Amino acid sequence: IDATLSVGINDTGYDVKFFGATASAYMLWDETADDLILAGAAAISIDATTDATNTTSGTFHTDGGVGIAKKLYVGTDLDVNGTTNLDAVDIDGATQIDATLTVGVDATGYDVKMFGDTTGKYWLWDESADKVIAVSDLQQTGTITVGVDGIGYDVKLFGATASAYL
Secondary structure, eight states: OOSOOOOSBTTBOOOEEEEOSSTTOEEEEETTTTEEEEETTOOOOOOOOOOOSSTTOSSOOOSSOOOOSSOOOOSSOOOOOSOOOOSOOOOOSOOOOOSOOOOSBTTBOOOEEEEOSSTTOEEEEETTTTEEEEESOOOOOSOOOOSBTTBOOOOOOBOSSTTOBO
16 A cells, blocks of 8 residues: 555544554454443554643643553642642652641541651641641740630649649
């Protein structure tokens, strides 16, 4: 073939199947589904190296969504504009947050636990108790304010003996 090849006509097509050297590996244009299918060991490889800067640039772009049934590996930065919904996150490296971190919404919070370097030491924001629980030593530098202007609260400092406090 040394000229244009057409299979079928507009609105009336045919399946076209290309086989590879590996058993059960093929590329199929499925005219009924209007889909290009890579089956078996067949894969698509795009070797161009154009970096993306928006949704219409880069080596590969699509106007529709992308469904991925297996693991996604990103070899460099991942830039996501908009809301990202992640069911579970496991971050193995450092994390930098450059804006406000919000956990939950007003009147519906979540526990937040931060661990230290010593076994059994942590800080916990307990959402159901609405308080911070520090299971660690506490060092305060600066002023501690209890209450607000004109409204104070009792402060008890407990000692090592049961029921002993200031």
